[in-house]
Amino acid sequence: MDWGNIVQPLVYLWAQYLIYLVNILQQLLVGLWAAVQLFALTLVFSLPLGLLVALGRMSSWAPLRGLGKKRSSGENAPGKMVLALQRFKPVQLIVKFFISILRGTPLMLQLMVVYFGPYYLFHVSLSGYSRLLAAVIAFSINYAAYFAEIYRSGIQSIPQGQYEAAQVLGYSRSQTFIKIILPQMAKRVLPAVTNEVITLVKDTSLAFVIAYQELFTIAKQISAAQTTVVPLFVAGLFYFIFNSIVAWIMERIEKRMNYYS
Amino acid sequence: MKVMELNNVRKSFNGELDVLKDISIGVEQGEVVAIIGPSGSGKSTLLRCATLLTEMDGGGLSYSGEKAAWNDESGKTVYARDLKKIRSYFGLVFQNFNLFPHYTVLKNLTDAPVSVAGRSKADAEVTARELLDKMGLSDKADCYPCQLSGGQQQRVAIARALAMKPEILFFDEPTSALDPELTGEILKVIRQLAQEKMTMVIVTHEMAFARDVADRVIFMDGGVIVEQGDPKEVIGSPREERTRQFLSRFAN
Numbered sequence: 001m002d003w004g005n006i007v008q009p010l011v012y013l014w015a016q017y018l019i020y021l022v023n024i025l026q027q028l029l030v031g032l033w034a035a036v037q038l039f040a041l042t043l044v045f046s047l048p049l050g051l052l053v054a055l056g057r058m059s060s061w062a063p064l065r066g067l068g069k070k071r072s073s074g075e076n077a078p079g080k081m082v083l084a085l086q087r088f089k090p091v092q093l094i095v096k097f098f099i100s101i102l103r104g105t106p107l108m109l110q111l112m113v114v115y116f117g118p119y120y121l122f123h124v125s126l127s128g129y130s131r132l133l134a135a136v137i138a139f140s141i142n143y144a145a146y147f148a149e150i151y152r153s154g155i156q157s158i159p160q161g162q163y164e165a166a167q168v169l170g171y172s173r174s175q176t177f178i179k180i181i182l183p184q185m186a187k188r189v190l191p192a193v194t195n196e197v198i199t200l201v202k203d204t205s206l207a208f209v210i211a212y213q214e215l216f217t218i219a220k221q222i223s224a225a226q227t228t229v230v231p232l233f234v235a236g237l238f239y240f241i242f243n244s245i246v247a248w249i250m251e252r253i254e255k256r257m258n259y260y261s
Numbered sequence: 262m263k264v265m266e267l268n269n270v271r272k273s274f275n276g277e278l279d280v281l282k283d284i285s286i287g288v289e290q291g292e293v294v295a296i297i298g299p300s301g302s303g304k305s306t307l308l309r310c311a312t313l314l315t316e317m318d319g320g321g322l323s324y325s326g327e328k329a330a331w332n333d334e335s336g337k338t339v340y341a342r343d344l345k346k347i348r349s350y351f352g353l354v355f356q357n358f359n360l361f362p363h364y365t366v367l368k369n370l371t372d373a374p375v376s377v378a379g380r381s382k383a384d385a386e387v388t389a390r391e392l393l394d395k396m397g398l399s400d401k402a403d404c405y406p407c408q409l410s411g412g413q414q415q416r417v418a419i420a421r422a423l424a425m426k427p428e429i430l431f432f433d434e435p436t437s438a439l440d441p442e443l444t445g446e447i448l449k450v451i452r453q454l455a456q457e458k459m460t461m462v463i464v465t466h467e468m469a470f471a472r473d474v475a476d477r478v479i480f481m482d483g484g485v486i487v488e489q490g491d492p493k494e495v496i497g498s499p500r501e502e503r504t505r506q507f508l509s510r511f512a513n
Binding site: 168 | 351
């Protein structure tokens with residue numbers, strides 16, 4: 001029996017398959033890099049922006065607080081309307097409204113609004129307005145809304161006694177927030193933030209709606225062109241590895257913060 | 262001049278419950294005042310008014326003659342615009358310690374002196390280590406509060422308040438969160454401070470301690486001072502029926 005006749009075509013087939021795989025991998029790696037960029041830029045902007053939003057959400061600024069207080073001191077109590085106006089907190093209200101929009105509508109839709117909005121709504125085409133930029137803007141704003149609510153829960157879980165101790169010692173309000181509250185909040189919210197960050201890794205795939213050439217967009221394109229599911233599975237594997245690294249890093253940070261309880 | 266003076270303090274919550282009804286207290290240099298009374302009598306609220314944690318509805322407050330709050334024409338309290346200097350006059354020890362959990366013991370003692378009072382780091386550290394030594398905690402400087410017992414935490418809290426070098430130190434039920442064994446070590450520290458002529462106002466349920474350490478005992482109930490004077494008289498042979506009634510629960 002001539003083994004060469006059997007083995008040679010097999011080796012040839014294998015080699016062809018490997019080239020095919022490497023080709024897919026190459027294209028997917030480009031997509032992965034695009035996803036990583038979107039992921040990293042979103043975190044860079046949304047984590048601090050979330051803090052700003054959280055502060056706005058907790059704003060107790062009520063410009064009409066003093067309304068009708070001078071006139072009706074004691075005798076005739078202010079009416080319901082006046083009471084409502086006294087409690088009117090514009091910053092908190094606006095921020096609350098935007099958070100509810102951002103959390104209450106699909107991120108996919110928000111992506112489309114941010115990318116196509118400038119043209120279709122205002123008929124302006126911005127030069128240099130790339131798909132990546134639009135995706136980063138949409139993701140950052142959306143994730144900031146979620147981070148804001150996480151931060152708020154963290155800040156509100158700090159016992160009142162911490163504020164009081166700081167106040168008696170003479171810390172200013174900003175010192176109290178930066179030195180006393182913020183570090184304790186960071187530790188408390190870390191598990192919830194990790195959750196969001198892991199979700200973000202997978203959410204980057206939503207950028208396909210504006211044809212941003214990220215991992216999932218490319219996987220779908222190859223899959224459609226070559227009628228095979230292999231690229232999709234490989235993409236899945238990439239997301240999984242990406243997330244494993246993210247989870248590992250977050251675990252390290254959590255451990256580092258465990259020096260006190 | 263009185264170290265601290267509260268004049269005609271009125272405080273009600275939600276405009277309904279009168280917690281403090283026209284209370285006046287002055288504390289002399291080096292004096293130790295114990296405030297006793299049942300729960301809800303307004304002791305803690307009075308302390309919170311004195312330490313600017315709660316706003317008074319009416320009445321005045323001053324430290325060493327410097328006005329922190331006074332009455333306007335209509336008898337409502339107006340506060341001074343800048344209270345930072347006023348806050349440097351007093352320290353407060355909380356029932357629940359309220360140490361900063363993310364700071365080491367040493368940092369708990371040095372951070373405010375450095376970042377609030379503007380002392381040098383080296384200077385603050387020397388003071389902090391002296392205080393820890395005095396509290397018997399010199400080996401705990403690098404620990405975190407969570408690594409300490411309740412009694413040790415409260416001693417750190419006392420040291421933290423003293424590190425700011427206040428003129429007067431307030432204690433809000435400093436032993437109420439501690440078991441009897443740990444209570445002793447806190448009372449010992451306060452006793453030592455009394456011997457050093459530290460001006461103190463202590464809200465407490467430790468009657469024997471109040472009798473031994475205080476120069477004056479104030480018995481409060483229902484938002485008023487029912488009786489005050491020499492501790493041996495107020496606690497030993499009270500004039501008022503209400504005081505007698507309250508103290509009889511401690512005798513048993």
